[in-house]
Amino acid sequence: MQQSIQLSVDAVVFGYESGVISVLLIKRKYDPFKGKWAIPGGFVLNNESLEEAVARELREETGIEINYLEQLYTFGEPKRDPRSRVVSVAYFGLIKPSAFKIFASTDAEEVQWFNIETLPELSFDHSEILRIAIARLQAKITYEPIGFELLDVKFPFSDLEKLYTTLLGRPIDRRNFRKKILSLNVLDELDEKFSKGSGRPANLFKFNNKRYFKLKEEGIIFDI
């Protein structure tokens, strides 16, 4: 018997801006689930790798170019797509929403960032995919430094702190957090001050790419 399974890829892209974690969704232009929100994605072409496929679909549907997407999980329940058997390899990425202008095209009627606290109803099993992606994101910050992809190039320390409190969903001791992060030696302190309104102006920091990515590869486990 001939196998008749189709293969797709999906991209869960998270963004962070001033205390809010959001995810990029598209409104589907065609059936099934026409007019409903979904994770960007689509079918893999015969001669492209999975990574090429997911980067292409993301670019086509949302306008976002992302250079690093990590494989999340492969979803293959026989009935997950009402049309036919579709197995989907989900990917996972982080960006600064401000760094890209999003625009809908091809299969997407609309593109929008959604706060992960207030998600709309989703197509297919995309709620499940998103649930797993959010769990991965939260697990990730306990074994990898995160921030480079989500923060501006230059940022005050409090931005990083806020990112972590948001991701962890609980307050952290500012003083101990600072000590721990600085001891990792992945931040370079700049000679620039930054002030937003009242309060003592903060020094700006930037990630030291080399040490940052070295640390990520080593997979440092650090409890916050």
Added chain:
Amino acid sequence: MQQSIQLSVDAVVFGYESGVISVLLIKRKYDPFKGKWAIPGGFVLNNESLEEAVARELREETGIEINYLEQLYTFGEPKRDPRSRVVSVAYFGLIKPSAFKIFASTDAEEVQWFNIETLPELSFDHSEILRIAIARLQAKITYEPIGFELLDVKFPFSDLEKLYTTLLGRPIDRRNFRKKILSLNVLDELDEKFSKGSGRPANLFKFNNKRYFKLKEEGIIFDI
């Protein structure tokens, strides 16, 4: 253009016995790579889930029944199969080799346990798959208790210790290891002694299933 991609599953099954970690491989009966060793696996049927497919292939080719296989990674490079485009979802499992009698059938001409230190040349990109699986196994023991699946029901503490030294590839302090593991409260000490040759006989332990699986779900991180 019609998509023409085939979907397969592969199962990397690790076993442990007296200081040796091994992996289950089959010798391929048909081309491509006829007569070469490979990870067990095969094509997904139209109406079965990925988990059902991998369990079935493993049973058919090797005789092993395994109830828990964890998804490892999906491999989708266009040229990984010389015949046509085949994307494969790889799974990962642990068993006690002694608990099953292996026998080759269907696509397998032979089945055999191989010490992971002395692997033969493998078919397709299976060396790459195995490399990733071994890395996962080694990472896993630092954040999850492992042993239940790999040891006998009743075992002396030194068996667990030996398993860990083997997996970690380095010696560990026996006294501290014992304290750490016992403090997890997943072992029940039995009133049975066990002696293999000279030396003081050891008490036997067994895993307390309930607490063991509870701990696994919580995903305890413990440095050895």
Added chain:
DNA sequence: TATTTTAGCGTAAAATACACGCATAGTATG
């Protein structure tokens, strides 16, 4: 009975995590 072998307990030192006080450098206000 002495020796060898493996099991298993305890304790001190070092490292790390945790809690929290307070000076500092700006802005806002009367």
Added chain:
DNA sequence: CATACTATGCGTGTATTTTACGCTAAAATA
């Protein structure tokens, strides 16, 4: 221009965990 206010950033003591390692116990073997 003094005073309050706000957020940054440094330091220090204490609890907890990790690490190192000494030593006794129980059995097989010589």
